[in-house]
Amino acid sequence: MTDYQAILDEIAEKMRPNFGKGSVANYIPALGSVSPDKFGMTVQTVDGGSFSVGDAAEPFSIQSLSKLFVLQIAMSDFGDEVWSRVGKEPSGDRFNSLMKLELENGVPRNPFINVGALVTVDMLMSGEGDARQRIRDYLRTLALNDSIDANTVVMNSEIAHSDVNRAMAHLMRAHGSIECDVEELIATYCYQCSLEMSCIDLSKAALPLAVGGYSKLHGDTILSAQACKRINAVMVTCGMYDGVGSFAYRVGLPAKSGVGGGIVAVVPGKLAVAVWSPELDTSGNSYVGTVALELFTSMTKTGIF
Amino acid sequence: MTDYQAILDEIAEKMRPNFGKGSVANYIPALGSVSPDKFGMTVQTVDGGSFSVGDAAEPFSIQSLSKLFVLQIAMSDFGDEVWSRVGKEPSGDRFNSLMKLELENGVPRNPFINVGALVTVDMLMSGEGDARQRIRDYLRTLALNDSIDANTVVMNSEIAHSDVNRAMAHLMRAHGSIECDVEELIATYCYQCSLEMSCIDLSKAALPLAVGGYSKLHGDTILSAQACKRINAVMVTCGMYDGVGSFAYRVGLPAKSGVGGGIVAVVPGKLAVAVWSPELDTSGNSYVGTVALELFTSMTKTGIF
Amino acid sequence: MTDYQAILDEIAEKMRPNFGKGSVANYIPALGSVSPDKFGMTVQTVDGGSFSVGDAAEPFSIQSLSKLFVLQIAMSDFGDEVWSRVGKEPSGDRFNSLMKLELENGVPRNPFINVGALVTVDMLMSGEGDARQRIRDYLRTLALNDSIDANTVVMNSEIAHSDVNRAMAHLMRAHGSIECDVEELIATYCYQCSLEMSCIDLSKAALPLAVGGYSKLHGDTILSAQACKRINAVMVTCGMYDGVGSFAYRVGLPAKSGVGGGIVAVVPGKLAVAVWSPELDTSGNSYVGTVALELFTSMTKTGIF
């Protein structure tokens, strides 16, 4: 039987020489002030085991990791209709590029680039209930943690620095891809990005994706088996900004990253894993987090390929 | 134990209503003359079983499937140096687009778009021996079939219709990405594309990718375990033209397609599968072949996600 | 001596077969409701002659013609500093494209595409006084007509359909190219576009550009001689959307057009001419207006080339 605790301890030890090779996201001051040498990692197995190392209990800004969970809610609400409003192909461009959008009539390539995430939020906002509360409550339920909440300093700072996102939203609105008010959309999107969770929280929240949707941990069917497979597929082809190919090559797991330095990944049938380290590589993914996951799949001989 | 023969028989039966929904590639007459309702499929298991249905024994033009095997030879020759000359990220554009190439200094995004394949051929041509013979012999060895050869009518027709490929090669030569003579490069590339193999051949040739490189069928280590995992990763993110996301979502296997209507896919640890049906969808992948593989992973409950 | 009245009469006569070949702008209802067979034309000579035909006295929506006059105000206020915030090269793309803007760090190619016009308005808004009032008063002075005003129905309709302009403004704001509040900017921009002037008004307003800035008609130096030459140059290379080359080839005059169907042009040293006909060609310029000007330069043997 795999000794995950020993593996995590060894990984944490080996990460030390890797600090200082990336840069902390600093497009808003609130993110830039995080200590760059943070490192936490949690493995949550399908049979209930939870193994952590380092700063795994410390909440951090989930940022784009939220896109993974908002997609789940949108798929629950709208099923395959989601894919008539957003594609599932890699964009080949930076996460915040407007070019493809202009060439492709305002339909975003996938739900994990900003333009696509804005569409999934727009879908939630067209439904009943407060979208912000639904997102927060969904994460609280998945993470079994009722203290999860947004960091309003981060949220307000994001809202104040969202001109590129506003440009995207208005361009999509011109194409009929966005229905709700742009400022309310940006506010909700910045809310979801500013939610704070720990590696422990995130590993639990991602577990359903590893077990075909029914999780003993939650005692409930969170997602259909088919939805799980499909979300995992979208993570592999679109989950790591414009570094998906490199990540698949090195790590080989369905994963989603955020500029807060978090990455969640799943080993189908076995476990979910979350890692956090704030320094980013040039694609916007956690530098140390990627190295740690590469070592993890190598040591555990997991990986989907 | 899975009754693959029964599964293939059922799939073949269910494919009938799907003919006529795609279009046979016709950019060269020799390809356009293939009967559109051909359908063949072969499963080659890791423990030696081989199961076929329909036109599985009929050789067809492998076209871009050759890119998968030329990449393997280049990786054997040059190891990770391959990735200094070609990327491993999806391009987000059509397989024959020159745009990204111009913006990115002549370095192709990945080895499975035409520009990237030209670079891997260029690498082979810089080595010892005749590149064409090496490619043919590699495929003969992997398929355990010494009659595999190029169709010279197709080859000459491709050479005569290769202006876009020549444009790409010259643009890369201007950036120093291509070293050999462009006409010789085009001739070699058209040779590899015009090789003909059957589903039976291709399923054997792809088997090493399913078993970490060592194949009992071949009695030899064809590739390193790491190379296998990595090639599978590149297949998932870049193997199906600009339909990778949709294919991962529907089928969920590492795969490579060709405009001749062939697709090879692997279920790691279990089997390789090849399917052939000439009608293509708008992304350039076999329409019926994709439906057949979707049904196959659904019936066998395989898939990497 | 040229008999301008006879020439205009003949042109008006010859325009009849040209109606129905273009389409009236209909992105907002208020514009689409204009009668498509309107035609007016006025020649204003440097020595005070004014010759008109058809609907020359009827006010219409000046739309992008306003960009010509806002540029003049910005050049008066800021001199050559204008050109540090906006280029003077043709864009090669549609008037409302965002692509170049993204590739070129938010600096618009020229002041006559929408993105560039937004920058010149932004400059006016950073100065003293109400920008809207300044623009209106500048046009009233130039046209010697105190009844010039905005059409608030058109203005409000434009504001409600300005999502692409908002996208541009936010993208430029993200790059630091826009300083003021985006909604206020859009409101001012839509105000200037919704101003209504007749051919008679516009021919007077454009006259200073034909006479090196000092106009006897106005009894004042409106612009410096150098500013006139330079604005004329920018009109030739950037004034007719993506039809500048074709217009220079056919007509050969510095000119600016608007989607309301108006075109103003100058024959340096001689006259200013304004023409109005609402049907547009595929580049967004008045179809009949262009034919009329082509005939005018041919009959009067004018043209700068």
Next chain:
Amino acid sequence: MTDYQAILDEIAEKMRPNFGKGSVANYIPALGSVSPDKFGMTVQTVDGGSFSVGDAAEPFSIQSLSKLFVLQIAMSDFGDEVWSRVGKEPSGDRFNSLMKLELENGVPRNPFINVGALVTVDMLMSGEGDARQRIRDYLRTLALNDSIDANTVVMNSEIAHSDVNRAMAHLMRAHGSIECDVEELIATYCYQCSLEMSCIDLSKAALPLAVGGYSKLHGDTILSAQACKRINAVMVTCGMYDGVGSFAYRVGLPAKSGVGGGIVAVVPGKLAVAVWSPELDTSGNSYVGTVALELFTSMTKTGIF
């Protein structure tokens, strides 16, 4: 009466501080070896006067200036049919960009970017007679100088460094925009670029464009009056690479430049002027040549605006 000799002498004097601010084209060694501080300028008036200063009698590589004359031959041969194969709009991109070509089905934007020039050469090559000889003889006739010839060292060096041009030609061939053999096309194009002429030669060759096609100097009608006007129009909107707007703003004359450092310009009705100085600005136009022409139009109070 204007004392052109005195003006040229003063300009030559004032150019000194401007050397060293640009860079000599060095994409082929033969061009890079030219002395950077060369400066020559010739004014050829419509009434037969010829005024020169500096290195005006020294032949230099005309490079893209040849495009102006090959366009004239093509227009003589094919009339307006030229414009069905090449546009007349500015491209907004670098002279050697392939992007627009890909988006616009292989039809080049105008005859003065490389792709467009290749189309006009292709037209000449489809006609009778040796295209190279026709081009050379046309220039000999216009310049009244039978010693004009190609520099074969430059020509061969260009042929050896023409991979981007070959890429363009093959891409256009794939779209049906080019009919002849690509290598022959490249050879002819490199021949025309490697022709050598002096400022004196070029000022005579450009004179017909200043006088509506009939030139007393040549005692013949070289071009129709309409063709002259139209070529001048294309020069203003497309003649100076991606610096047309800036050149029109500063100099205000129809002009064409070449990377050999030459610029020819015309003052309609008055004169043709040629200037040569090898250092180029970032748009690829002669740095000192542009400053000299700016001073020339300022001192002579000419300029079309």
